Amino acid sequence: MNTLLIPLLVAIPLGGAFFIPLVSRKVRVLADIIGNLATLSVLVIAVLLFQVRTVYSIGGWNASVGITWVLDGFSNLMLVIICLISFVATLFSSQYMERYTAKYKFYSLFLLMVAGMNGVVMTGDMFNLFVFLEIASVASYALVAFGGNHEELEAAFKYLVLASIGSTLVLFGIAFIYGATGYLNMASISQAIRTGPRTPILTLAVVFFTVGFGIKAALVPFHPWLPDAHPSAPAPISAMLSGVLIKALGIYALTRVLFNVIGITPIYGAVLITIGALSMVVGVFLAVGQWDFKRLLAYHSISQMGYVVLGIGLGGYILASGGKQSAAMLAILGGIFHLANHSVFKSLLFLVSGSIEYSTGTRQLKEMGGLLEKMPLTRATCTIASLSIAGVPPFNGFWSKLIIIMAAFQGGYPWLAALTILVSFVTLLSFIKVLRYAFLGHLPESLKAVRESPALMSIALVVLAIFCTCMGLLLIPGAREMILDPAVGALANGVGYAQAVLALR
Amino acid sequence: MGIELYLFILLVFLIVGALIAVETKNLLSSVISLGAIGFGLSIAFLFLRAPDLAIVQIAVEVVLLIFLIRATIGRDVIPTKGHIHWAGLLIVCLLTVGFFAFGYYAFRSLNEFGTPIISAVGNAPSNKYLADGLKETGSANIVTSILLDYRAFDTLGEATVLFAAVLGALAVLRGRAWSKREKDK
């Protein structure tokens, strides 16, 4: 039964995407229905499969001959996150996207993006990873340009050029790996690398993967596309891009390849820590000066991705250099938990910005003000999300940051902990600014007629706000063993991945 | 020598073509040099015993050239001005040179050209495809048997990328992006 459900995770969004253009040119509402149903059913399947750990051979070809899907703790967690955010985003967009024409193209591209991300997260094959990476990327280029104005086109072109360079580098890296080992299956590659000598070609491949996936994840030296592309997209797409796309295509793929396929070494760990710390600091200081709401959020995405990479990289460094095992596990736990938290609160923030833009028609903080009375629900959800991202207790962002800081202390890097606290403080300042200018102050004359956003959009906001408030509960013992620890274990297992996959088969 | 020599000459031709495509001022000649590279690549594939690729490459190149020429023809009226700052150019050049040196060093750990990795790794998937491909899939063309049977899922992905790109291009090129209500605002 379960094995029958696995292919549907990719087949349903693909089928939906192919089917929507066929039927919904005549009956417009079908696009909404099919889009929402597809994401809902995928979410249900992802939740049903959450406890399943298996290897699925596509076409019945075993192991290295065909393509395999590997479901382990990390993949399952990512799948649930992706499907949850995409369901909420489709719910939001059925009313929001009335602003644009050609809604069916939007839904079709959206489902293609979901299919691509699910494929990336599930696959156990390097080249298949590249193909699905490209599906998600191509769909996202088009979605960034969906508005068709000057800014959107410019941002989309910038994004397309940088991200295509990234994809080409990834493909070149895969070619190196194939030339060195003769396999494409991740588990087989990992085994071949472990038994064979570590040649310079592998180092070159790692450099290419780091740059390629780093561009997709917008880590700091490679970030210039993100602050343009994410604000230019329609709000639900911004939520998807910031919430899950950069994580699935960038961070998930990078960590999977570095930890499980090639094997983490102290040098790679140190590189990850450096990139993470740099993203954290540069992102937040660039964000403080912004007055465009969505652009500010986009810079914060860079900074928060820095936390995730810092946590995971710290864990990898400690593991590889033979430090304290418990500190390493804690650091990786912090990174992965922050990844999950960030996808929830950052999507919520982007949806809030969309909701404000839908009602008021502006994104500039200076033109807003006094929306407290007019849009109480938006204001409440925005406050929750802002407190989460700034790391104020009881909300989810606090717990994951706390874990990263604790791990840095335990591992013996107090200056990293201090840096994290500093960045967290600047984030708080920046969001106090948002709340102050958007919701307090006096209402400008032009915004007297503003009303709360429509029902479906509000439902989407509330769902995510509930998640923001409650996700701290994932840390209580029972839930943590069930949900977060398998994901940490999958990464910390390192090149033991190969045996784990072979045992599951 | 034989094929290796031809290949060497062809690669030099490709590099010269690429340099022309990159450096020439006229956009149309740049596009046409790109076409020359593509056709040269197709011949290289023939030398390398990849007839499928040669056909695909030549067909794709024709289509790509038609698209590029239609996109650029009559539109390069205003020559692009403004040069990148010399410091930036220097950094880029140094980076590419360093990059190339490291790549050259790393390439020496690959198998020598002409002896593929599959002859060293006995149970590599390629050997299985070659040995059992005809028996298991019934396709005499092993590349097709990989594309549409062993790794058919990749091909589904590939078709999907094309679908996404076409749908995206249509979405980008659509006449009016915002609905009427929004225009009135």
Next chain:
Amino acid sequence: MVYALCFVLFVIGLYCALTKKNIVKIVIGLTIMEYAVNLFLVLLGYRKDGVAPIVEEGAGPLEFLARSVDPLPQALVVTSIVIGLGVTTLAIALCVRLYEKYGTFDISEIRRLKG
């Protein structure tokens, strides 16, 4: 040596994509990079004095196994050529649209978004 020449092609494409000011030139740079990677993959699979991976009627299977070039990179390259075509098509569509909006292909004039 052949690999290095292929890498030169890749570096030329990368240089073009990073430094040129004309957006069509940037697209051309991307395409050259892709070509280089495709060629590299096929070079990896070449066997000296090899035959194409197509079984001829009446050929001995063992001899075929020993002489055929590696078919897997060829299958990968078919996929990657198509993906490249898709990305380039989308890029051309964006270029055409950008020209329509800005009236130029010059990227230093296409700058509404602040850094």
Next chain:
Amino acid sequence: MNGMTVIVKTVTRWLKVFIFLYGIYIIITGHLAPGGGFAGGVIIACSYMLLTLAYGKEFTLKRLSLRAGHHLDSSGALLFLVVALFGLGSGGIFFANVLQNRYPGAKFTLLSSGTILISNIAISLKVAASLFLIFIILSVLRIVLVEDGSQKMIQEEEEE
């Protein structure tokens, strides 16, 4: 675009059939000889592009409308997915080559490889339709002169 001279038109009239047939040949013998669904699809798209270039877009659109192109595009992709799901439905394995496993054909014949032939046809449909669509959309864009002398391109409104 009103098409080209008589010479081009005459040559095209003869050539288009051969290009089209060659495309079909490449598709259906994809598992025996070099080629396959993708190359064949591109070649068929090329024959349509040749027609459009020689005779103008009205001529081609009368034979294959944009809407039909859209439908072919989607249904080609859908057909390929159905082939994949067929394996799931009949044997529980996604993408299994069910036909080949159950009814293996004689080697080196047209029907020798089960679902590969169907997949090839599906891909070629999809590819041909996509490239044709893109070409039409790019060529429908045309340059017109606005009053103030600057050039501007206008796309004909797509039916909503």
